[in-house]
Amino acid sequence: MRTAIVNLGGIISGDLAAPTVAGDAILMDGGLIVEIGSVSDAALRGCDVVIDGGGAIAAPGLIDSHVHITFGDYTPRQRTVGYLESYTHGGITTAISASEVHTPGRPKDPEGVKALAVAALKSFEHFRPGGMRVHAGSVILEPGLEDKDFSELAARGVWLAKAGFGAFADPMEYAPMVAMAKSHGMITTMHTGGSSIPGSSGIWGSHVLAADPHVSFHVNGGPVAMPDEDFPRLVDQSEIALQVCTAGNLRTTLLTADLLSGAGQLERLLIATDTPTGSGIMPLGVLYTITHLCSLGGMDPELAIAAATGNNARVYRLNSGILAPGRDADVIILDACAGGSQMGALSAIRNGDIPAVAAVVTAGVPRFVGRSRNTPAAMKTVRVAQSNIMQDFAAPAH
Numbered sequence: 031m032r033t034a035i036v037n038l039g040g041i042i043s044g045d046l047a048a049p050t051v052a053g054d055a056i057l058m059d060g061g062l063i064v065e066i067g068s069v070s071d072a073a074l075r076g077c078d079v080v081i082d083g084g085g086a087i088a089a090p091g092l093i094d095s096h097v098h099i100t101f102g103d104y105t106p107r108q109r110t111v112g113y114l115e116s117y118t119h120g121g122i123t124t125a126i127s128a129s130e131v132h133t134p135g136r137p138k139d140p141e142g143v144k145a146l147a148v149a150a151l152k153s154f155e156h157f158r159p160g161g162m163r164v165h166a167g168s169v170i171l172e173p174g175l176e177d178k179d180f181s182e183l184a185a186r187g188v189w190l191a192k193a194g195f196g197a198f199a200d201p202m203e204y205a206p207m208v209a210m211a212k213s214h215g216m217i218t219t220m221h222t223g224g225s226s227i228p229g230s231s232g233i234w235g236s237h238v239l240a241a242d243p244h245v246s247f248h249v250n251g252g253p254v255a256m257p258d259e260d261f262p263r264l265v266d267q268s269e270i271a272l273q274v275c276t277a278g279n280l281r282t283t284l285l286t287a288d289l290l291s292g293a294g295q296l297e298r299l300l301i302a303t304d305t306p307t308g309s310g311i312m313p314l315g316v317l318y319t320i321t322h323l324c325s326l327g328g329m330d331p332e333l334a335i336a337a338a339t340g341n342n343a344r345v346y347r348l349n350s351g352i353l354a355p356g357r358d359a360d361v362i363i364l365d366a367c368a369g370g371s372q373m374g375a376l377s378a379i380r381n382g383d384i385p386a387v388a389a390v391v392t393a394g395v396p397r398f399v400g401r402s403r404n405t406p407a408a409m410k411t412v413r414v415a416q417s418n419i420m421q422d423f424a425a426p427a428h
């Protein structure tokens with residue numbers, strides 16, 4: 031499928047080092063971006079679908095790096111079907127599993143946690159709810175896992191490992207297991223903050239520093255934060271990516287962003303939702319955290335968007351998250367919401383308003399054009415200008 035977007039009012043790249051791209055058009059083919067900035071008339075004539083951006087801006091599809099995936103598009107925690115598809119209407123085009131810990135009756139023995147991770151990984155290889163790419167299969171680190179188990183998991187394609195829900199008496203015991211997972215090429219993540227299992231201790235700065243995972247999961251608290259003095263320790267004494275989550279402590283989200291910005295290491299800031307959880311299902315969660323960082327924390331919207339896209343992509347080694355030739359064709363169109371005081375998506379975000387999601391394209395395929403089911407309508411008109419496909423790209427009505 032060959033898809034183009036034209037008449038854009040701006041292009042946000044998702045790349046912190048060069049956060050905007052000059053031009054007004056994007057060409058996608060075979061699931062990848064092939065041209066960005068300008069697209070020739072000849073190339074447009076060969077397109078299956080051309081979307082008129084109407085002066086709104088394009089950004090990479092958002093990557094939520096903390097989603098409580100189980101199986102199918104279903105969350106047992108909130109007993110809801112279809113939440114992932116709903117997240118695409120919040121601009122989230124990639125979800126990364128925070129481990130399949132919410133699976134009812136989930137196993138805790140080594141064979142069980144391995145089987146769970148492999149089953150989850152394979153269940154989502156060809157299943158794209160609403161067009162979203164789901165990276166599932168994060169092995170939950172439990173006592174008894176040995177090097178040969180990680181070797182077996184890696185051979186089966188499992189590349190995520192999660193510390194924090196295991197039956198360890200002391201969180202310090204995670205360190206050798208995180209090292210083992212890393213030695214097999216896995217991206218390792220660690221619960222941070224108050225305890226998630228009654229009776230277990232909190233995981234604070236010293237534990238995270240000792241384990242040295244790739245990502246400190248919800249460093250701002252999930253949902254309860256570690257002590258303030260541990261934040262500068264993680265920033266200054268490690269290279270760990272610091273993930274801030276919507277369903278957590280907002281004050282420490284702003285603290286984390288300030289510390290990383292002051293250290294000149296904003297590339298370590300990752301945005302995620304940590305949902306579905308007791309905090310609910312939050313299709314607009316990533317957009318809210320972007321808006322909080324900008325309206326309350328003074329961050330530039332282009333950089334906050336990069337924290338939710340290119341930064342996540344770099345740490346998790348994904349080909350999405352950045353708008354550039356050769357990258358996954360996951361693109362969203364954002365604008366100010368109709369009826370607000372701001373004229374564009376970026377000024378709306380600075381103002382503290384979430385932006386409207388006016389279109390979502392994943393793997394080069396338009397999933398909806400015109401209006402998201404979950405945001406107010408856009409101020410500008412985003413529409414299909416040309417199509418040779420018998421399909422209505424309007425989002426289904428409520």
Ligand SMILES: [Zn+2]
Binds near residue numbers: 096098252
């Ligand atoms: Zn979580």
